[in-house]
Amino acid sequence: MPAPLIVVNFKAYGEVCGPRGLELALSCQAVSEDTGVHVIPCPQMVDLARVCARLSIPVWAQRVDGVGPGGHTGHTTAAALAGAGAAGTLLNHSECRMRAFDIDAALSSCRAEGITTCVCSNNVPVSRAMAALGPDYVAVEPPELIGGDISVTTADPSIVSETVDAVRATNPSVGVLCGAGVKDGKDVSAALELGAQGVLLASGVVKARDPAAVLRDMASTL
Ligand code: G3P
Numbered sequence: 001m002p003a004p005l006i007v008v009n010f011k012a013y014g015e016v017c018g019p020r021g022l023e024l025a026l027s028c029q030a031v032s033e034d035t036g037v038h039v040i041p042c043p044q045m046v047d048l049a050r051v052c053a054r055l056s057i058p059v060w061a062q063r064v065d066g067v068g069p070g071g072h073t074g075h076t077t078a079a080a081l082a083g084a085g086a087a088g089t090l091l092n093h094s095e096c097r098m099r100a101f102d103i104d105a106a107l108s109s110c111r112a113e114g115i116t117t118c119v120c121s122n123n124v125p126v127s128r129a130m131a132a133l134g135p136d137y138v139a140v141e142p143p144e145l146i147g148g149d150i151s152v153t154t155a156d157p158s159i160v161s162e163t164v165d166a167v168r169a170t171n172p173s174v175g176v177l178c179g180a181g182v183k184d185g186k187d188v189s190a191a192l193e194l195g196a197q198g199v200l201l202a203s204g205v206v207k208a209r210d211p212a213a214v215l216r217d218m219a220s221t222l
Helices: 019-035 045-054 080-083 098-113 124-132 158-171 185-193 211-220
Strands: 005-009 038-042 088-091 116-121 137-140 175-179 198-202
Touching: 005 175, 005 211, 019 038, 019 045, 019 211, 045 080, 045 098, 080 098, 088 098, 098 116, 116 124, 124 158, 137 158, 158 175, 185 198, 185 211
Parallel strands: 005 038, 005 198, 088 116, 116 137, 137 175, 175 198
Antiparallel strands: none
8 A cells, every 4th residue: 555644543432433433434535535645444343344335445444353263252353354345454552452472463364364454553662573573554653642632743753753764674564654643734744754654543533523624634735
């Protein structure tokens, strides 16, 4: 997937439950098609298949488990994501952490199913370790800035540039995203200037009065 990317994580926000989740996903698609910037919705898991069925752009899941098909009640396999029509998935989000060997197993299953992978990390050493596992992307997000008003690109730009350097040195085929507090076009272009291929964000779009307008502002700067 070519850069730049704006990945929109719907999390479990009430603003995007059920039909409102589909509405935001359709806005992501409209902005993506109008601007040529890749805007990727990550809807709530129960809405994944329904959203995938209505959209023609790539849709990602918010998580996947490191188990194969079988007796694993409540788990989500890479095969199930592929069956639902998902093109990619987040893993190890700081609100949904995984053990290293589960991340590794999930990455293998995703590779086998052709699912794009984006592993989240909380700092530079973890970004380096995650890059060594060979995902498509590593997304660095300082947990203390998540959901806040100050973008990682303003509060802690070095975590982005140092992650870019660490990931490039470890596995140059892995892309880097950054996230936490990203709210507007200025934050998105700052992320790209720091060397990231895009951003992973949530509240700035999901909780906005006019999410489509925020997405258009972000895309317009790229
Ligand atoms: O997955 C995106 C994320 O954790 C950042 O959230 O609300 O700070 O954009 P937010």
